[in-house]
Amino acid sequence: MKRRAFLLACGSTAFAASGSARLRIGQIGTEHAHAAGKMAAMRALPELWEVVGVVAKEKGYEGVPTLTEEKLLGTPDLKAVAVETRMEDSCATALRCIEAGKHVHLDKPGALKHAEFKTMRLEAEKRGLTVQMGYMLRYNPAFELLFQAVREGWLGEITEIDAAMGKLGDARQRSIMGALPGGGLFELGCHVIDAVVTILGKPQGVSAFSTPTRDDGVKDNQMAVLQYAKATAVVRVNHADPFGGPRRRFNVTGTEGTFEIVPMESGKVNLSLTKARGAYKKGAQSFQLEVPKDRYAGEFTDLATVVRGEKKLAWDAAHDVAVHETVMRAAGAWEQ
Known part of the structure; x- marks a missing residue:
């Protein structure tokens, strides 16, 4: 698509x-x-x-x-x-x-x-x-507005995306990550990579980096750079961050604006525009969108409409396959 x-x-x-x-x-x-x-x-x-x-x-x-x-x-x-x-x-x-x-x-x-x-x-x-x-980020109101901003050209040509999704992993989580060839980025970073691919499509190249914080073999501190013709996206996943939750962010910058969501699921948006767009003014502005208490409700509401045949799911097989490949490459687990 x-x-x-x-x-x-x-x-x-x-x-x-x-x-x-x-x-x-x-x-x-x-x-x-x-x-x-x-x-x-x-x-x-x-x-x-x-x-x-x-x-x-x-x-x-x-x-x-x-x-x-x-x-x-x-x-x-x-x-x-x-x-x-x-x-x-x-x-x-x-x-x-x-x-x-x-x-x-x-x-x-x-x-x-x-x-x-x-x-x-x-x-x-x-x-x-x-x-x-x-x-779950697909159905978060801030990300829905971000996708709208991109498709309507509010931000101009996208030049960069910067995203981080960290947490302080406990012993059980470290055990789970340790069993995965792709570590924490594979298990958690897939959320933001899905959003990146939604905005920019499949990258032309992916570079993966892993700098573990311990000597137990667990990939708990990773970064990936996704390369596009005129943009780069940097994704960080750090499972040794005691303030990972509040620091989670997703920032998209283009030639005509910047859209930042921080913390990632909070509905808090910092938007800067070179010209007024829709209900939003030229210049910098910050606002709070209402976020449903149940982060998964949107998924199953949307799925019901799809199952009833009232619409098609926006994310098709080509998108999901591209996301999975990108996640594998970004996590350093690609085998093909």
Whole structure:
């Protein structure tokens, strides 16, 4: 999909799906870090979704039936499945759901191997099924406004993007990162790389850097430079940052303006423009956008409209495959 056409397809998704009949959905896995939050988000939208059960190896959720995968996928009128397994199992699980004819919400970054991810994602496209990747920034109001600013040319030609997404990883998180060839950037930095590719498309080149803070082999301090014809994007992921949350930022600079979001999910925007655009004046201004309490609500609201056939998901297979490849390269885990 061409970048401008893609961005034109992106817009505010803060609306409820129409139609009276609830859609049936289930969840496979409870091991992903976002698993509990995704289940809570689906259950908090009873006007859209009927959660029929969860496939759980170790634990389930109170009030949600625990089913086998076979029984879940065989549930009459099941429309979609949220895949929240361990990363090692997520892509194969998603493919089984697709082969069973179900739409999929697949949590990030989707797979350890790019070839496996590409095969799964293209198979869904071939079958006319949606795979919604669990990149939560897509539905954050500040990022929605940023995508609008880019597609409408407020910032002119984009020349640089600077993004950082850090935290202080505890022992459990370090153990998880240590098991991933791409470390912390693969597990966490994929969120911002999805946003970068949304804005600039697939990069022409990617340079990866890793400077671990300890001698335990864990990639906990990484940086990647994404190269474009007339722009660069720098992505940092630091899991040894005690103030990582407040410092998370996403800054886009162009020839006619700058759009900065900091902290990343706060809805706080610093916008500078060389000329007035829409409701925003020429010069520097800062403002606060209202952010939903549930960071995942927008995902499942949008998914409902897609499953009902009222729209297509803005992010297609070509985009998701490009993001996955870029994440692998940026994390220093590319094998092809």
